[in-house]
Amino acid sequence: MFNDPTSPLTHLATRRSGKPRDLVAPGPSPEQLVAMVRLAARTPDHGKLAPWLFVIVPDDRRDALAALLVAAYLAERPEAKRAETDAMEQFARQAPALVVALSSPRTDSHIPLWEQELSAGAATMNLLHAAHAMGFAAGWLTGWPAFSDTVRDAFGAAPERIAGFVFIGTPGRALEERPRPDDARVVSVWEG
Numbered sequence: 001m002f003n004d005p006t007s008p009l010t011h012l013a014t015r016r017s018g019k020p021r022d023l024v025a026p027g028p029s030p031e032q033l034v035a036m037v038r039l040a041a042r043t044p045d046h047g048k049l050a051p052w053l054f055v056i057v058p059d060d061r062r063d064a065l066a067a068l069l070v071a072a073y074l075a076e077r078p079e080a081k082r083a084e085t086d087a088m089e090q091f092a093r094q095a096p097a098l099v100v101a102l103s104s105p106r107t108d109s110h111i112p113l114w115e116q117e118l119s120a121g122a123a124t125m126n127l128l129h130a131a132h133a134m135g136f137a138a139g140w141l142t143g144w145p146a147f148s149d150t151v152r153d154a155f156g157a158a159p160e161r162i163a164g165f166v167f168i169g170t171p172g173r174a175l176e177e178r179p180r181p182d183d184a185r186v187v188s189v190w191e192g
Ligand SMILES: Cc1cc2nc3c(=O)[nH]c(=O)nc-3n(C[C@H](O)[C@H](O)[C@H](O)COP(=O)(O)O)c2cc1C
Pocket: 015, 016, 017, 018, 139, 140, 141, 142, 143, 163, 164, 178
């Protein structure tokens, strides 16, 4: 049904995430990354607050991110095993490009926090769409690093929260489709 590769419907029907650990070079150039983030920022937000931030982590800061994650993890879990800290290192270093998406709500606004957080999620999703439209695959992860205040403080400040780590690159293996929800479960017609 969606065979025209230039159709936005084909884009929507074929986009799927790549596992960040399976994403390889080439990744987006710095210019492409900035263009992606600009596209992602075209997101609905009540009150024009733009209640989100995108922080690009350049190649030469990946070591610093790995060191930060390991130190923060050990501070919270001093008994951690080597495999756990290795996983933090790998998390920081996977995939050619990384953008940290933050929810950045304005607490002085009358717009409810929930609406601002929804907008942050939508902006992060838009980043996945922009990456796919530019010929890359992307994967959205949270995990322990997204819920560490120490990690959050390296990218922003409370009440900001990490919405996700968006890893971007080229799939190193064919992307697997995953089961999609049944219409019958997620769609209904209100009968009043
Ligand atoms: C907010 C959020 C956080 C996620 N965090 C993780 C994670 O930490 N680890 C993981 O394996 N998948 C995580 N996922 C799921 C992956 O992004 C998953 O690959 C995705 O749901 C695949 O769907 P898609 O193919 O439609 O993009 C997360 C998804 C969302 C929306």
